[in-house]
Amino acid sequence: MSVPETPTEPGSRRIARPVPLRESVYTAILDMIVSRSLQPGQHLVESELAVMLGVSRQPVREALQWLKNDGWVDLRPGLGAFVHTPTVEEADQLLAVRSLLETESARLAATRGDEEGVARLRELCDRGHAALGSEDVATMVALNAELHAAVMKMSGNDVLVELAAQVDRRVRWYYTPVARHRGEQSWIEHAALIDAIAAGDAEEAAKVMAAHTEHTRRSYLEQRDDADESAPALRGRVH
Structure with a gap:
């Protein structure tokens, strides 16, 4: 995953609580997709997103599944998650x-x-x-x-x-x-x-x-x- 032009130090985009963590992670990733900080077709690596957002990999994994269900992310067996490229x-x-x-x-x-x-x-x-x-x-x-x-x-x-x-x-x-x-x-x-x-x-x-x-x-x-x-x-x- 190429690094977006935003700070990427551990916790640099920390998620506010008490909103359920997986929902906050979902929103944060979706905002990056909509703003094109994450480009269509870009590989989404769980570990990198977790570090960027200051969370564990579990809520990232759950958020990516939700994003897939909503048509924002494509999950490719054996390859991982990618930002959806609209036809x-x-x-x-x-x-x-x-x-x-x-x-x-x-x-x-x-x-x-x-x-x-x-x-x-x-x-x-x-x-x-x-x-x-x-x-x-x-x-x-x-x-x-x-x-x-x-x-x-x-x-x-x-x-x-x-x-x-x-x-x-x-x-x-x-x-x-x-x-x-x-x-x-x-x-x-x-x-x-x-x-x-x-x-x-x-x-x-x-x-x-x-x-x-x-x-x-x-x-x-x-x-x-x-x-x-x-x-x-x-x-x-x-x-």
Whole structure:
């Protein structure tokens, strides 16, 4: 397992208690996967993860099994655990569903938005522009997720909010490698969405959101194609 660009001294990412240890380990590993500190296809060595997290190997082993059950990790007999590499079909299907959910949320948000909610969206957008200027990809990804969640909440549809929460981590996982490439255009699209919501224009808000999520979907698929073409010899190998 190659070492992520984070401190790796024994106990450097110690887990807080009293949350059950295996749950904390699960969350810690999942966060590293979603943030791409652990890359798709990367070999996950129990002993190394245990040292990194300051725990024994048993909760790491249990967490990897849970991550496997949730589709984040692949367990290969005789080889060990590896971060799951999503297929193009997996990503395409999830991002298509995300587009449907978010387009409807934007339409509803435009019918229910108030000044306070719009001000919150503008604040998040301004912070996103600032993160872009400082090339802080992690913050851009976090603010992107926060802004979309705020629009979803503004829709007032609890079922939409619940469904979106179920795919949120995977959306962030797919968005992280294209955040820099989407860059300024993504935040321009966010600003246009907020303007439509502020104006109460439901159809325009839905149109902007549909185009926005489609651009992200295409960027991810193009990034995957470029990666496959530039490193064909690395397929199936431990990163």
